[in-house]
Amino acid sequence: MHHYVNDKHIAMISPVAWRTPPRAYGAWETVVSNLTEGLVAKGWDVTLFATADSITNAKLSAIVSRGYEEDKSVDPRIVSCLHISEVFEHANSFDLIHNHFDYLPLTYSRLVSTPMLTTIHGFSSHQILPVYNKYKNNYYVSISDSDRVEGLNYLATVYNGIKLSDFTYTDIPGDTLLAYGRIHPDKGFHLAIDAAKKSGLPLVIAGYIQDKHYFEEKIASKVDGENIKYVGTVSVEGRDKLLKQAYAVLHMNTIPERFGLVMAESMAAGVPVVAMDLGSCREVISDGRTGFLVNGVDEAVKAIKKIPEISRQACRKRVEEKFTLETMVKNYEKVYNKIFKLEEKKIQGGVRA
Amino acid sequence: MHHYVNDKHIAMISPVAWRTPPRAYGAWETVVSNLTEGLVAKGWDVTLFATADSITNAKLSAIVSRGYEEDKSVDPRIVSCLHISEVFEHANSFDLIHNHFDYLPLTYSRLVSTPMLTTIHGFSSHQILPVYNKYKNNYYVSISDSDRVEGLNYLATVYNGIKLSDFTYTDIPGDTLLAYGRIHPDKGFHLAIDAAKKSGLPLVIAGYIQDKHYFEEKIASKVDGENIKYVGTVSVEGRDKLLKQAYAVLHMNTIPERFGLVMAESMAAGVPVVAMDLGSCREVISDGRTGFLVNGVDEAVKAIKKIPEISRQACRKRVEEKFTLETMVKNYEKVYNKIFKLEEKKIQGGVRA
Numbered sequence: 001m002h003h004y005v006n007d008k009h010i011a012m013i014s015p016v017a018w019r020t021p022p023r024a025y026g027a028w029e030t031v032v033s034n035l036t037e038g039l040v041a042k043g044w045d046v047t048l049f050a051t052a053d054s055i056t057n058a059k060l061s062a063i064v065s066r067g068y069e070e071d072k073s074v075d076p077r078i079v080s081c082l083h084i085s086e087v088f089e090h091a092n093s094f095d096l097i098h099n100h101f102d103y104l105p106l107t108y109s110r111l112v113s114t115p116m117l118t119t120i121h122g123f124s125s126h127q128i129l130p131v132y133n134k135y136k137n138n139y140y141v142s143i144s145d146s147d148r149v150e151g152l153n154y155l156a157t158v159y160n161g162i163k164l165s166d167f168t169y170t171d172i173p174g175d176t177l178l179a180y181g182r183i184h185p186d187k188g189f190h191l192a193i194d195a196a197k198k199s200g201l202p203l204v205i206a207g208y209i210q211d212k213h214y215f216e217e218k219i220a221s222k223v224d225g226e227n228i229k230y231v232g233t234v235s236v237e238g239r240d241k242l243l244k245q246a247y248a249v250l251h252m253n254t255i256p257e258r259f260g261l262v263m264a265e266s267m268a269a270g271v272p273v274v275a276m277d278l279g280s281c282r283e284v285i286s287d288g289r290t291g292f293l294v295n296g297v298d299e300a301v302k303a304i305k306k307i308p309e310i311s312r313q314a315c316r317k318r319v320e321e322k323f324t325l326e327t328m329v330k331n332y333e334k335v336y337n338k339i340f341k342l343e344e345k346k347i348q349g350g351v352r353a
Numbered sequence: 354m355h356h357y358v359n360d361k362h363i364a365m366i367s368p369v370a371w372r373t374p375p376r377a378y379g380a381w382e383t384v385v386s387n388l389t390e391g392l393v394a395k396g397w398d399v400t401l402f403a404t405a406d407s408i409t410n411a412k413l414s415a416i417v418s419r420g421y422e423e424d425k426s427v428d429p430r431i432v433s434c435l436h437i438s439e440v441f442e443h444a445n446s447f448d449l450i451h452n453h454f455d456y457l458p459l460t461y462s463r464l465v466s467t468p469m470l471t472t473i474h475g476f477s478s479h480q481i482l483p484v485y486n487k488y489k490n491n492y493y494v495s496i497s498d499s500d501r502v503e504g505l506n507y508l509a510t511v512y513n514g515i516k517l518s519d520f521t522y523t524d525i526p527g528d529t530l531l532a533y534g535r536i537h538p539d540k541g542f543h544l545a546i547d548a549a550k551k552s553g554l555p556l557v558i559a560g561y562i563q564d565k566h567y568f569e570e571k572i573a574s575k576v577d578g579e580n581i582k583y584v585g586t587v588s589v590e591g592r593d594k595l596l597k598q599a600y601a602v603l604h605m606n607t608i609p610e611r612f613g614l615v616m617a618e619s620m621a622a623g624v625p626v627v628a629m630d631l632g633s634c635r636e637v638i639s640d641g642r643t644g645f646l647v648n649g650v651d652e653a654v655k656a657i658k659k660i661p662e663i664s665r666q667a668c669r670k671r672v673e674e675k676f677t678l679e680t681m682v683k684n685y686e687k688v689y690n691k692i693f694k695l696e697e698k699k700i701q702g703g704v705r706a
Binding site for chain 2: 074075077078081082084085088089091103104107108110111112125127128130131134
């Protein structure tokens with residue numbers, strides 16, 4: 001028999017694009033895994049709705065055998081609605097549904113009495129806003145203060161947390177610039193290349209190629225294997241090694257960042273970050289203390305020169321205080337308890353339909 | 354105040370690809386419109402869930418302003434789930450939900466107590482079968498006996514009905530062959546061209562180009578404007594005129610036909626049909642009496658020679674008996690009443706969840 005920390009049952013909806021946790025790329029699934037395992041470790045009763053090959057200490061409920069990004073015979077539209085309906089058909093077994101799946105679960109949410117919390121990991125397009133707008137009185141969490149839209153019932157911002165143990169802090173800076181993450185124009189790897197060239201420092205690029213055309217047009221042609229290297233996707237250990245060799249991380253995003261795990265990871269290893277001042281970047285790094293906010297390549301080149309002013313310990317400390325898995329779990333616990341209280345009031349007040 | 358024929362409230366879910374009724378192409382929306390207007394004319398209380406520009410004597414409930422096939426700024430995935438959730442959020446106002454939207458509504462169906470009937474207008478791919486399989490105990494109608502899969506709870510086959518008044522019956526055959534419908538390899542227009550050429554008879558092709566590549570590769574190159582003509586999409590009046598000039602209609606489908614409105618329409622005008630013996634064709638035409646079933650081009654050529662054996666009056670009569678709008682409405686009324694009785698039994702038996 002399991003002894004739980006409380007009598008609440010949580011249904012956690014992960015996306016089914018990738019396994020939870022993902023084998024390599026899969027940002028949303030990573031957060032869901034971290035949160036789920038963190039809650040279970042603290043004694044919460046969590047049922048994870050994810051692909052059948054997912055790995056978890058929670059109860060696993062799966063309709064979809066493999067992620068649709070990993071098995072192209074799977075039709076995303078079809079497995080998505082089967083995955084979601086399975087959660088809602090068991091809504092009565094749960095005190096809270098925590099949705100990390102974007103907009104689709106919202107359209108089922110009014111058909112059950114179990115409250116739902118949606119973490120908005122990003123607005124994939126403007127076209128999805130009518131769905132959020134219709135269901136604006138649901139409960140929402142944003143992943144940064146900057147990644148919010150008007151009118152939604154936000155209960156909190158909860159920053160994504162990282163496993164500190166995955167990152168080895170070192171006092172001694174490396175000698176290469178590093179840019180990593182999914183290879184996509186939004187992430188501005190072409191700007192990182194320009195900044196590195198102008199700085200006269202070597203650049204290592206790592207990450208999953210999400211946009212092949214972009215990679216081939218703007219990146220591959222500039223990779224010379226010496227000053228500009230592309231090393232493919234990296235494992236947790238591989239990433240730690242790259243960070244160890246890094247002088248600074250360049251995060252030259254071209255659109256507002258929603259959160260920016262890369263920046264938190266970098267600082268965890270003690271590596272300062274040069275980031276575009278777009279979206280959440282100014283929430284994640286502390287400008288002038290753990291890195292520099294810039295508005296383009298030329299400013300990035302100047303910032304790279306000032307990296308020695310940054311205390312690598314300050315970088316690590318910022319992560320320990322704000323961006324650990326433990327902090328993320330604690331903040332979600334606060335949100336859950338807030339919802340339980342609000343729901344109790346509704347029942348007492350007879351508001352519940 | 355409206356006086357209804359009974360106290361039942363019907364929610365009719367149309368697709369939102371096109372307006373209901375469609376301006377030109379839109380087979381499912383056509384059937385929904387015909388059924389809805391037929392029921393309303395008989396005094397049923399029907400609420401039609403369709404695009405906002407739809408035209409109906411029923412109550413219209415719309416979330417989507419225009420069909421996603423008519424307005425490419427509309428994301429089908431997003432408007433579909435908003436459209437469907439709107440129905441289910443009002444399920445308590447209805448005694449029956451009649452779904453013509455394919456599989457998505459099934460995944461909401463267990464979250465409400467209102468029974469749902471799904472008319473399966475076609476299995477768009479094998480990948481959707483797991484959805485039907487999960488919800489196999491729902492109520493289903495097939496549109497032909499041949500278009501069924503194992504294990505679903507079918508209550509009946511209800512053939513699509515046509516408006517007899519849209520078709521002018523004439524005793525005198527025309528002198529061209531006619532092939533019409535959506536231009537797609539499934540509909541075998543290339544085989545119709547081969548059969549016409551071998552018969553030495555002129556062929557007129559009409560219809561919406563669904564598969565541009567197919568049209569350009571296999572059809573356009575053979576159109577000479579004389580022996581093989583393509584006349585584009587046609588209005589109701591235009592279709593009537595084409596049928597008046599037709600000696601026979603060629604329906605050379607390459608995959609099993611689900612129902613085959615074209616065959617019913619053709620017979621309504623008194624025009625015999627030469628059809629491939631695949632799927633429902635043998636249910637719609639009476640082989641040797643209202644047309645001929647064939648297994649390829651050569652058999653089609655032989656059949657074309659035998660067209661004078663067919664009584665044009667027998668063609669019209671078959672439609673009057675089996676494929677009119679009135680018959681379709683009457684058959685759906687039977688299915689509805691069957692469901693109301695089954696549901697009453699469930700409530701009496703305490704089976705209802």
